[in-house]
Amino acid sequence: MPFDLFHLVYIATLPVRVLLAAKMKGIISICCFLFFLALTRTEEDEEDVLTSILRDRSHIEETLRLVSEEPAGDFAAALQRLRKIYHSSIKPMEQAYKYNELRQHEISDGEITSKPMVLFLGPWSVGKSSMINYLLGLQDSPYQLYTGAEPTTSEFTVIMHGEKVRSVEGIVMAADSSRSFSPLEKFGQNFLEKLVGIEMPHKLLERVTFVDTPGIIENRKQQERGYPFNDVCQWFIDRADLIFVVFDPTKLDVGLELEMLFRQLKGRESQIRIILNKADHLATQDLMRVYGALFWSLAPLINVTEPPRVYVSSFWPYEYAPDTSRELFKREEISLLEDLNQVIENRLENKIAFIRQHGIRVRIHGLLVDRYVQTFKDKMSFFSDPELVFKEIVDDPDKFYIFKSILAKTNVSKFDLPNRDAYRDFFGINSVNSFKQLSAQCSYMGGCLLEKIEKAITNELPSLLSSISLGKNPSLSSCEATGCGEKPKNRYRRH
Numbered sequence: 445m446p447f448d449l450f451h452l453v454y455i456a457t458l459p460v461r462v463l464l465a466a467k468m469k470g471i472i473s474i475c476c477f478l479f480f481l482a483l484t485r486t487e488e489d490e491e492d493v494l495t496s497i498l499r500d501r502s503h504i505e506e507t508l509r510l511v512s513e514e515p516a517g518d519f520a521a522a523l524q525r526l527r528k529i530y531h532s533s534i535k536p537m538e539q540a541y542k543y544n545e546l547r548q549h550e551i552s553d554g555e556i557t558s559k560p561m562v563l564f565l566g567p568w569s570v571g572k573s574s575m576i577n578y579l580l581g582l583q584d585s586p587y588q589l590y591t592g593a594e595p596t597t598s599e600f601t602v603i604m605h606g607e608k609v610r611s612v613e614g615i616v617m618a619a620d621s622s623r624s625f626s627p628l629e630k631f632g633q634n635f636l637e638k639l640v641g642i643e644m645p646h647k648l649l650e651r652v653t654f655v656d657t658p659g660i661i662e663n664r665k666q667q668e669r670g671y672p673f674n675d676v677c678q679w680f681i682d683r684a685d686l687i688f689v690v691f692d693p694t695k696l697d698v699g700l701e702l703e704m705l706f707r708q709l710k711g712r713e714s715q716i717r718i719i720l721n722k723a724d725h726l727a728t729q730d731l732m733r734v735y736g737a738l739f740w741s742l743a744p745l746i747n748v749t750e751p752p753r754v755y756v757s758s759f760w761p762y763e764y765a766p767d768t769s770r771e772l773f774k775r776e777e778i779s780l781l782e783d784l785n786q787v788i789e790n791r792l793e794n795k796i797a798f799i800r801q802h803g804i805r806v807r808i809h810g811l812l813v814d815r816y817v818q819t820f821k822d823k824m825s826f827f828s829d830p831e832l833v834f835k836e837i838v839d840d841p842d843k844f845y846i847f848k849s850i851l852a853k854t855n856v857s858k859f860d861l862p863n864r865d866a867y868r869d870f871f872g873i874n875s876v877n878s879f880k881q882l883s884a885q886c887s888y889m890g891g892c893l894l895e896k897i898e899k900a901i902t903n904e905l906p907s908l909l910s911s912i913s914l915g916k917n918p919s920l921s922s923c924e925a926t927g928c929g930e931k932p933k934n935r936y937r938r939h
Contacts, residue, residue, distance in 0.1 A: 497763050501581060503774070508788070510647045519792050525554050525908060526796060533900035534803045537893045540885060541807050541813045546862070546870050549682060554624035555687060559653050560791050562784065563680050564706060566690035570624040571721040575690065575759040576603060576654050577918075580646055583761040587644060589656060599638045600676065601656040606643025614639030629677065635671035651788045655680055660701045673701075678708050685794055686787045687715050692722040693734045698741045706745035716752040717783060718742070723773060724765040726756040731756070731769075742928025755780045792912050800905040807897050808856055812867065815846045817828040834876050838868050 477748075487867040505511045530551065537543075544550045573589040580603070582588040582691065587609055589601065602617070602625070614636035618629040628639065638658075658669075681687065687709065709716055720738055723731055735756065746752065758772040759779070764770045787794070816837065823833050837844055841864055850856055886892040 460818065461590040465697050497860065498583075498761055499504075499763050501761075504579065504581075504780055504781060507778055508648060508785050509596070519912075522792055522908065522912060523557050523795075526799060526905075527553060529904050529908070530556065530799055530803075533904065534799070534806055534900075536890070537885075537897050538806045540893060541806075541810045541879060542870075542874055543809050545810060545873060546866060547805070548630075549802075550627060552621070552624060552626060553693045554622055556799070557781045558624040558684040559651060559792070561653050561655060561680070561683055562688065563655045563657070563684035564690060565657055565677070565883050566660065566719075567692075567695040567702070568661055570659070570692040570695055572659070572688075572690050573656055573750045575590070575688075575719075575721070576656055578759055578761050579654075580644075580648060581761075585635060585644070598658050599640050599678070600658070603649065603654040604641060604643055605646065605649035605653075605655070608644060609644045612641035612643060614641075617641050631671055631676055631679075635676060638669075639670065651791075652784070658706065660699075667707045674704055674708065675703060681708055681712060682716065684712075685791075686713065686717065686784065688717050688719055688844070690719045690721050690819070691738060692720070693726055694740050696734065696737050697933070698736045698745065703745060706742075710747075713746065713748045713752055714805075717780065718752050718754040719759070719780070720754060720756045722758055723756045724768040724770075727767075728769060728865065743918070753783070772913075793909060794911045796905055800901060800909075803897055803901050803905070804860065805862075805895075807901065808850070808860060808862070810852060810882060810894065810897070811850050812846065812862075813858070813879055815849060816867070816871070817879050817881050819846060819874055820876050830877075834871070837857070838871055841867070925930050 535551075538550075564576065566572055571591075573591045577583050577588045586673055589603075614628075615633075617623055617639060618624045625639075625641075628635070636851065657680070658673075689709075700833070722734065726734060731925055735754070738754070741753070742751075755776045757776040758764060759777065764773055776812070819837055820830075820834050823837065824830065837846070841847060847864065850861070852857055881893045882892075885894070890896075
């Protein structure tokens with residue numbers, strides 16, 4: 445085949461094209477190498493930068509004693525004795541006079557043995573979830589709670605200890621009687637779908653349980669949530685050992701939902717800690733103004749002589765902003781951690797005090813119901829209409845000195861007496877004829893309900909508390925466990 449001009453040019457330029465191809469291949473290889481090197485250096489640089497902006501966590505581990513190798517205290521014997529006192533001395537009166545229908549607070553064994561609960565409340569996107577991530581060191585891990593500038597937490601999230609990381613559905617938590625969350629079933633299936641538990645192996649979670657709540661959104665109505673939000677909050681408030689109410693400098697306004705929340709916190713002021721988060725976003729002068737504005741907003745809602753403690757800092761894992769009061773924020777953070785550690789250390793003492801306080805309320809309720817029954821029987825005659833007689837008593841109990849007689853005959857404080865209107869609703873559900881008087885609540889084997897609960901309040905629970913305070917770990921004696929064959933005393937028998 446004769447060569448034309450094209451073939452001649454192709455053959456003549458072949459060596460040049462081979463050299464150019466080899467050179468281009470080398471250039472491409474070098475570029476790929478440099479690009480890979482740049483990627484590698486960028487990842488290393490990012491790690492160095494991330495390490496440099498993360499805050500030192502050593503003060504958290506030291507204050508909360510997470511670095512200690514000492515095992516957690518074993519209070520199984522004390523908790524067993526506490527459970528025995530509750531079941532034998534307090535619960536019988538609680539059931540006989542239907543106390544749970546008055547306050548809807550039935551104590552389960554899971555609640556008696558549960559760890560201290562720390563509850564986080566506040567407006568949306570103020571840093572509640574970020575604070576939990578910071579305390580547990582979960583930032584930039586697959587297990588961290590989701591955070592963002594928008595409302596992110598729509599569930600009640602319970603973070604608790606477990607052998608491995610896993611999520612627990614609300615229906616499972618409510619069905620498990622060994623946990624303290626089984627009473628939440630009464631709030632309905634819509635709420636259980638908004639309840640989630642997260643278990644993970646963590647030394648802090650061996651000693652405490654965290655509860656993250658949906659942020660308060662003032663323009664949202666209760667009905668839009670699909671469940672009774674305030675009632676659920678009240679359930680957690682009643683059982684929390686420490687309550688963190690979190691604000692940030694941009695969300696200091698108080699609306700109807702936040703006002704309702706503080707009404708629910710009434711009586712729990714000693715457990716409330718106000719947190720002004722993201723404080724390093726402000727200059728010192730602006731921070732002072734925001735601090736004053738926060739107190740101004742909360743003053744009408746907290747009717748106590750001594751206001752709750754307010755902590756001012758930035759509770760997240762990154763370094764404080766430059767030119768801010770870093771030392772002040774660090775000291776505030778350590779003070780808050782000491783508060784948290786105090787609650788953890790006093791776990792058993794707080795549990796005994798809680799059961800004793802519950803026993804006092806049950807005793808007062810029993811005395812009041814007994815007084816209502818006695819007054820009803822005294823006012824009844826052969827021709828009286830039972831409904832009209834009891835309606836008069838319930839509508840105006842002061843006319844019959846029901847509450848005043850309790851104050852006069854017992855050592856009950858007037859500040860411990862429940863609301864009179866609550867008994868109108870209580871007896872609207874329960875007939876007065878369904879209750880016996882306290883004098884009739886005695887048996888040969890079981891003793892008298894009033895004597896047993898008074899003994900628990902004045903003797904057994906304080907003795908258990910004293911033994912814990914002295915560093916002793918009380919155990920059930922053989923007589924407490926078996927009864928030693930003793931026959932109960934009958935105070936009605938003539939000697």
